[in-house]
Amino acid sequence: MLIFESQREARARTRQLLLAFLLTVLLLVLAVNAALALAWGITWAFWVPVSLGYPRHFFAVNTGVTLLFVLGGWWVESSRLSHGGAQWLAERMGARPLQPGSDFDEHRLAHIADEMAIASGMDRPVVMVVARDGGINAFATGWDQRDAVVAVTRGALDHLSREELQGLVAHEFSHIREGDTRLNMRLIGMVFGLEMIWRMGQTLAEPDELGRRSLLVPLGLALMAAGWLGWLAGHVLQAAVSRQREFLADARAVQWTRSRDGLGGVLRKVWRQRLDGLALPATDSLVQHLLLVGDETGRMAGWLDAHPPLAERVRRxxxxxxxxxxxxxxxxxPPVATPEAVPATVPAGDASGWRIV
Structure with a gap:
């Protein structure tokens, strides 16, 4: 019954996401038409005092081009993700295949993945490591369980106990089990499509190699203004969809591991890293929502972060x-004290039992 209920919830989330995306595209079309109409009026009034109105099919062409870029960008990015698969996306994010035979921590991770596959009743996904990331983080991706990948950072292997690593892996397994990874792959394509108008405007507004700007700069600025609304709406949509899924994955991790201290320790250590000012590697905004914890900063972080605040997740x-x-x-x-670290008043024969605190 839980499987069928999860499938119904996944289909309902997909329909809601598609409806929200179509509404966002409609608003973006209206914004593009308004911005281009304003840019046309300003540009034409500068050259010709008497306005002659808009060209024939002005708004129809604007609408068609906008839909072509947004829907085309969505289709192109989704096709690329579908063709490359989850492992291709993980490698794009800096992950490499697990090497359990050459590293103890990676060997331990392989055993934990096997344990979580049994606990969750799932096939074991491909396990990978982001070797150059010293922060504690992880992500799961894939269109379905057969295509799934779980990747863990080197920092997580270095700083987490076995119990904590179990909680981390269980959290990512939950995203696969509940269909969140498929939803997240769709979100990547949708947000990419919504960003296309902004990218086109940026191209028109940028100077050439000699620093010269074309007469299309007002048009480019208008498209950037309208496209920024699409970019913002896409990322807000991405964050709104992902936040509640994080709470569910946290709860599922506790259910499978039967320990709050596992995932709880992970989140509290991430919190410590942030307080210590550890700089997380720059991550493409399109894939922020895939991570265990994001690195959104600035005034818009509260709106754009696809993850609830760490304090709230720990409290729950x-x-x-x-x-x-x-x-x-x-x-x-703890390391054993060396003879040099033992006070002079302590006999050398008794120093071997001392430990540095």
Whole structure:
């Protein structure tokens, strides 16, 4: 029954997303027509004092070109994602295949992935590592379970205990199980299409190699103004769809691992990294919503971040407010004190039992 219920919810979310996208495209068409009409009026009034009106089929052509760029961009990006698959997208985000035979932490990750596949009743997805990312993060992607990929950063392998790594992997498995990864792949194509008008305006407004600007600069600026609304609407839509799915994946991770401290420790350590000012690697805004935690900053972060605040996610897991926690792994032993670190008043024969705190 849970499987059928999840399928019904996935279909309902897809219909809602498609409806919101079509409404956004309609508003974008109206904005483009208004911006181009204003740009045409300003440009024509500058050269000819007497207005002669708009060219024939002015608004029809504007509408057709806008739809061509938005829907065409959506189709092109979705086709590319469909053809390349989840592993291609993961490699595009800096991930490489897991190497369990050459690294203990990657060997441990492989075992945890097998355990979570059994706990979730899923086929084991392809597991990858983002080796150059020292922050704690992860993502899952794929059109379905057969195409699924789970990628974990090097920082997560270095700083998380086994229990915490289980919570992290379980969270990503939940996204695959609930169909969120397929929805996220569609979102990438939709947002890319909504950004096409802004990209076209930017191209028209930019100077050439000699620094000269064409007469189409007013047109380009008008398209950028209208396209920015499409860009903003696309990312707000992306964030609104993703936030609630993060809460569900957090709850599912606790259900599968039977531990709040697993995923809770992950989120609290990410919180500590942010307080310590760790700079996260720059990530394409199109794929921010795939990550366990995003790195949106600035005044618009509250609107555009596809993830709920860390404090809120931690509070929901524990049922009370909890603060950040250190990055040390509980399964690591503190280093043994060297003879030089032992006070002179302690006999050398007793120094071997001392540990640095």
């Amino acid at each position: 897991l524990y049922g009370r407010s909890m603060g950040p926690m250190p990055l040390t792994r509980p399964d690591e032993r």
